[in-house]
Amino acid sequence: MKTKLWQLLFLLVIILCTTGLGASMSIAIDKSNVKQGDNVNEIGKEIYLENCSECHIPLPPSVLPTESWREILENPDNHYGLQLKNINRLTQVLMWRYFQSNSRRLNLDEAIPSLVSQSRYFRAFHPKVEFSENVTHQTCIACHPNAKDFDYLTLTPEWENSP
Ligand code: HEC
Ligand code: HEC
Numbered sequence: 001m002k003t004k005l006w007q008l009l010f011l012l013v014i015i016l017c018t019t020g021l022g023a024s025m026s027i028a029i030d031k032s033n034v035k036q037g038d039n040v041n042e043i044g045k046e047i048y049l050e051n052c053s054e055c056h057i058p059l060p061p062s063v064l065p066t067e068s069w070r071e072i073l074e075n076p077d078n079h080y081g082l083q084l085k086n087i088n089r090l091t092q093v094l095m096w097r098y099f100q101s102n103s104r105r106l107n108l109d110e111a112i113p114s115l116v117s118q119s120r121y122f123r124a125f126h127p128k129v130e131f132s133e134n135v136t137h138q139t140c141i142a143c144h145p146n147a148k149d150f151d152y153l154t155l156t157p158e159w160e161n162s163p
Pocket of ligand 2: 059062125133135137139140152161162
């Protein structure tokens with residue numbers, strides 16, 4: 001995992017060099033073509049998995065709106081009462097790119113959820129499931145046995161076989 005991250009960071013340096021270091025990083029990333037965009041996303045994903053799966057399983061970006069991820073990334077000093085270490089400007093920017101491309105925005109008048117249990121995007125993925133208020137990152141595993149490996153497609157046999 002660690003080696004892979006370094007390979008990806010190396011790749012990022014190459015991408016930034018080939019897209020012109022004169023420009024600021026965000027401009028360089030924005031103007032890069034689709035393939036480079038994919039690579040930047042991949043790096044963001046690796047950084048996310050590396051930094052955010054130490055205390056709880058990594059949640060899929062799509063279950064919360066973009067605005068929620070933004071609030072999380074902008075407040076590493078108050079993460080549900082804890083302080084997140086190892087978050088710096090570079091890892092923030094790369095994770096932000098990844099979350100932005102893999103989540104949806106809210107409508108303007110909607111409150112920003114900080115928990116999956118409050119997120120309509122989370123519920124939209126589960127048309128057949130009735131959830132209690134208490135659904136959290138700790139309960140995913142009851143139906144998604146490989147959630148800790150970031151696999152939300154595999155379901156427990158009971159759900160796999162449900163019509
Ligand atoms: C130091 C431990 C720690 C790290 C590292 C950490 N978190 Fe958390 N996270 C928590 C705690 C504690 C909660 C509150 C829920 C709980 O009590 O388990 C939480 C909750 C969350 C939730 C809401 C989960 C839910 O059940 O609705 C999200 C989303 C989240 N974290 C994202 C992240 C992201 C993104 C990162 C990396 C940038 C991260 N976390 C890194 C400790 C951590
Ligand atoms: C009670 C069982 C159950 C729990 C708990 C549960 N899920 Fe699911 N999940 C499902 C089922 C079943 C599906 C397939 C869609 C459907 O039939 O509703 C699904 C689908 C998904 C999908 C869509 C996968 C895809 O790409 O097609 C995501 C993402 C997801 N769940 C995330 C989560 C997360 C994150 C948690 C924990 C916060 C969670 N689920 C908790 C049962 C559950």
